[in-house]
Amino acid sequence: MNLNHLAISLIELDPENLSDLNEFKKNLILTQKKSKGPLKDILGQACADIEAWPDQDPESRLAGIARLGELLEQAMDLSVRNPSGAKPKKTRSAPQEKAVPPEKMESLIFTLSEEFDADLLSEFIVENMECASMAESAILNWEKDPDNQELLNTIFRGFHTIKGTSSFINLDCVKDVAHQAESMLVKVRDGEEIFTRSHADLSLKSLDMIKSILERMKSSGPGQQINLPSGHEDLLGALRSFISGTRDQKVNGLPIENTAGPVSTASPVSREKVVRKDKEASTDQAPSANQVPDQTTESTVRVKIDRLDKLLDTVGELVIAQTMVGQDELIVGSKHHDLNKKISHAGKIVRELQDLSMILRMVPLKGTFQKMARLARDLSQKNGKMVSFMIEGDEIEIDRNMVDIIADPLVHLIRNAVDHGIEMPEERRRAGKSGDARIHLTAGRVEGSIMLTVWDDGRGLNRQKIIDKAIKRGLIDSAERMTDQEVWQMIFQPGFSTAEQVTEVSGRGVGLDVVRQGVESLRGRIEVQSSEGQGCAFIMRMPLTMAITDGMVVKVGSQRYILPIANIQKAVRPVESDIHTVNQRAEMLDFRGELLPVFRLHKLFDITDAQTELTAGLLIVIGEGQQRCALFVDDLLTQIQVVTKLLGKGINSVPGVAGGAIMGDGTVGLILETAGIVSMARQRLNIAT
């Protein structure tokens, strides 16, 4: 607690509320004890004054508050003139000594209260993180629609809830930020000020600060210390000066104080403010009243993810066990019609249960999309570009494990769009386009998979530039017969960037390669559509869930493997004339005029009882672009949907094997990883030749 805090809480003080008064008194006494010299005397006087309050009626308490305001003002004047006397510091544990070394001022430490248990704290963090994200998305929308009172209320509720809960656990560092931000927005809500960019900026910064404090709290427990993020004090100062600046202008007609630093710009406590107190109190309560109907709209239960996973495992087992019962020869061959009916009924329920349990893991894309909106806003502001960011389909749900993985590619694509795709406003106008650029992030469901599109109406891809670059890098000799699509695909090569200059955000040539890898790790594909000068769209298609793999069971000798369908392009039964050999060692398949290397799975995996005659087996074309090849197996058996699992510790990384899955008969099937197989096969070929 420093003088500023005292002054703020004094303004808020409700003379009717004894517990508030006591809290204030406690803080005042604490501050008094820590201060020195004349400051201590003034505060001592204030302490003596406050001692008498509990016995007084509210009326005289109100007068007392006003008196105290004057005293505090004196005290603050004093501390401005003599800052080292009682340099206000935002911590309870940091030393309040004179002449604090400057480096100590940099990272302030905040001690978490010991009174609360770890569960409560972690719940608090989760809840407030949610509040902060909610407010953040409302702010972003509010920028587009400043007249929307409902959005404003949402922002309010966010800050208000954070303020309330954090003061409950004595988390002053968060509470202060939330409080100041709320105070700033009161004016807008009451129509005294109009909403500006600075309001939004400060609100977003406050949310960032709150989030980063919460993030730091995650790794510490009750009674432990956290380092406050740098800039905490600056932010509070900025908020305060923003509030007092506009307030002074309006109320007192005084010029705005521009000098930085929390002390000099702190709002002077005056009787005028004390009188205003009633109004502030009432505006404070308004959002909490609004909160009630909102809370009832959706009720959720938080479940630990490992419990959820266990449930899914068990349900998966149940499905297999049920199938095994149903396929038992006693049942299949039985004449007991009733028994069969009962078993198939149980089977239906089991499958329903499986569907339900799969849904449990799905979360909407909303959170991810919201982060992207924020990113686009910040980046375009930084670059001086005007961008309107549109989101569509953020209600679509995907597997929660995919959410984090999907975010990285999106970040890259949006950075690219803002940084390279979108032109500067003047350039756009010269090209006959609106100065306000558009970026659309859309999600949609297509045939059981999800399609994400990042579209911008910027300059689009430049075919010639890409070709030049590719020739320079030795990827191609000439691009005479290449289609646009083939040219575009080259931008996903590692180290490929046509950006002329490296900027802070992108242009280092790592972007699109990473994007493709991210999408492929989700068993998805990425495509580009572009027309020069009109814009560019990146289209990603991936399965809705990582939990289930669609695969084909392939037979190699007595072994069965699962090959993900996403990797299979074509299966062909070769005839003699399609096969060509190289030096009697390597084999090639003539696949529609294209020569693909043939890799024999039985050789790679040392399976002895497999088919060795190519024409008697199947060749499966896998891989993309230069990685394309034909994999030789005995036969394709059936299509299967499986849940991917790790092979267990001890044999975690087997080249060419992505993991295992429990098959319908209860045994383990191995899921093949085509990229691994291809690179392994090439390596062996290199060694052999």
Place this chain on the structure above:
Amino acid sequence: MNTAAVKGNESIGIDPRAGKYLTFFLASEEYGVEILKVQEIIGRMPITPVPLTSRYIRGVINLRGKIHPIMDLKVKFGMEQTVISDETCIIVIKTSSLMMGILVDKVSEVVNMVSEDIEDTPSFGADVNTEYLLGVGKTGGRVRLLLDIEKVINASDIINLKKATGLENKESGA
């Protein structure tokens, strides 16, 4: 066995190696693992071979929805590969870091070893590695090699143990 149990009650807690052991056969040799490390014993079940792994990894099994690797202990100790029979069992071992099944020819019994029953592993010179043995247990006229199963599972290769066990067995036969 009975006398051993009585003795055990008198002298519990002296030797950290004392306690209950699950014993099993690998070929003709009898081994023991601490019962506390044993998660469960399962009969033979289909094992899916995993290509390109060490020879002593027999494959993986599905145990109630989780996949666990199976180690052929005999291959690990440099003996012949286990031939699956009706008596073949998988002992599921749970160590602090992982779960793994070990393939054994036959599960024998649970014995209580007191410190008097346990002798330190004799030294066989530099070429015989006895690091994976906690000691040698002698009860009821039989010799059991007490395995430090965590070391066995975590170690990449143990061939020298075979020599040690071969010697032990001759002694026990005499």
